[in-house]
Amino acid sequence: MTKFTYIDLFSGIGGFRIALDELGGQSVGFSEIDKRALETYKTNFNDPEGHDLGDVTKIQELPNVDLVVGGVPCQSWSVAGKKRGFDDPRGKLWWDAIRVIKMSQPKAFIFENVKGLMDPRNRANLELIIDSFADIGYKVRYQLLNSFDFGVPQNRSRIFIVGFREDMLEFAEEFNYPEAHLADRTVGDLLEGFKLKSILKHKFDPHLLHGKMIPRSRNAFQKIDELNDFFIFCDTRNGHSTIHSWDLYDTTEKEKRIGMAIMSNRRKKRYGDADGNPMSVDDIAELVQGATAKDLDKLVDKRILKKTPEGKYDLLNSKNSSGIDGVYRVFLPNSGIFSTLTATGTRDFIATEYLDGDDPSKYKQQFIDKIFKPKKFRQVSSREAARIQGFPDTFICHDSDFSAQKQFGNAVSPPVVKALAEEVLKTGVFKSTLMGNEHGTEAANTGTSEGLDALQPNLQPS
Structure with a gap:
């Protein structure tokens, strides 16, 4: 089993970590600011002092690692988040993800986000993110993966963005997204x-x-x-x-x-x-012989129809x-x-x-x-x-059912991450001895984010 080190950004409750640890990964740091998610994370993973990197927007120094992963907060791109995109502060966390990649220069990275990022209305935003990774020296690919296709009985389609450092292109060319392997499981x-x-x-x-x-x-x-x-x-x-x-x-x-x-x-x-x-009453009477305003008002009382100020009727x-x-x-x-x-x-x-x-x-x-x-x-x-998210029964849920449900709703499905990370491992990229500090820019070595503002031109509202 190939050993590799990784940093878990926007770690939530550890969906990425469960999968990566199973594959021989060693976490050297994680970043999460939600207090209750942190409680769940720390309950399930025994980390040494100093591995909690705190707020990703304030990270200024990182160790060299093989891999950086994370589920960038995604509500601003989703239907539930009304697709505010970069107009939402959470959408702008992508720039911190890019800054951290530039700083640490990992051999590869994996980021997850909602499928709304691939919506045609967000196309310019997605291209800006991809181009920004290219500008700091990474070859990037992306694809939608559905948890259902990897043994998880849930319809959960997410975009997974995978990048390889430019001096790792021989490995990038060997990378393929995982093929579906359905499981014969039911909700019951x-x-x-x-x-x-x-x-x-x-x-x-x-x-x-x-x-x-x-x-x-x-x-x-x-x-x-x-x-x-x-x-x-x-x-x-x-x-x-x-x-x-x-x-x-x-x-x-x-x-x-x-x-x-x-x-x-x-x-x-x-x-x-x-x-x-x-x-109108007349419209409906043409369709249903004998329909009257009295009939329609009864349906309003029964909470089946609603009546507009103009006196027309529609389904409640x-x-x-x-x-x-x-x-x-x-x-x-x-x-x-x-x-x-x-x-x-x-x-x-x-x-x-x-x-x-x-x-x-x-x-x-x-x-x-x-x-x-x-x-x-x-x-x-x-x-x-x-279980519907693919977490093992050994995973300890938050004491608050409300918090636990919210956390699993935000989480990434570990079986999907595992299938994807296995494909990254198959390329042999983590066997390379070339580290980020041998390849990185001055900004990467000093831990500064100088020049990152240049990666944020003309942010497109979604």
Whole structure:
């Protein structure tokens, strides 16, 4: 096993470290400013005095190391962070990451960030980051990797940026991103105190499940010829596992038809140019014979519709991710994947009962009667969140469940890091005896960040 040294920037609770230590890495320093994340990190890793490097923005001196890694705070690039990019102080931490690389001159580095950094709207920002690494002497590549593709039952797509020092180009040319190796695991395998059960998966004609419009591509949660292993609570779309508010509340057949009619027609241009338009009583009456203002007002009282100041009507639950009554998705225990864990929490739940569906026409009602109404679903625990992220059961979670959930939502998945770092190791780059102080610039040797301002021209708002 090749031995190598590394520094862990923006270390969080140690997702990078778990993987690198397994591969023979030796940590010589870490940087994290979140007090509770530090508590978890120090509980799990026994570091000598002086290894805590403190605030990355204040680091002025570093030892020579083989590798620098880190998950640069990413909320400013994510959907949850409203994509503020370099307008957000957290986005500007990239310049400190670049400064540290210039200072320490590692043979290689690995940085992780949200996939939003690859969004076309952030393209100029990503190119600026890559060019800035090139300016300090690094050959850089980047690629999206999804935790699901590396044995972790979670849909977590992240950009991983890998750089090799310019005198290590022979090794850089040998580097390849890891290939996917799926694991035959279900969400139920990770639940605490849960009795596993084998479920026979039935195959169906896709037209029976999706009607005339069979999607060209399916996301990781869905199989084109099987019943979905999750249910989504949403009034703005339809499907064999979509639960509408009129499915849950006490409604008449006429009220159900009104709800379906509004859902199917609210995006049509005849009612307006918005992506979802309020409709008048007359508009709705044209679609549902006999529909009256009284019918619509009853649906307002039942919290299915909302009435605009202009007297028009729209679906109350018109934002997909908000779900219905605080529930967005419920995953069955036989699902092979769970949604992305986030630091801000989730409206996604796990069912504590299996559902053996063999009839698409009855599937939704079976779920409502067997799982939803008796409330046989719950959010994941801290330990389950750790498992969904690929952390070992030996990892000690923070005492506060709220803090632990936030920390796992911020963390990098260790199995992904391990697969990626193994590919870096395969190049043989860490067997080279050439150290950073033999190659580095004056700024690297003195530990100053002189000239780094030149790497920050015309920051592009995202």
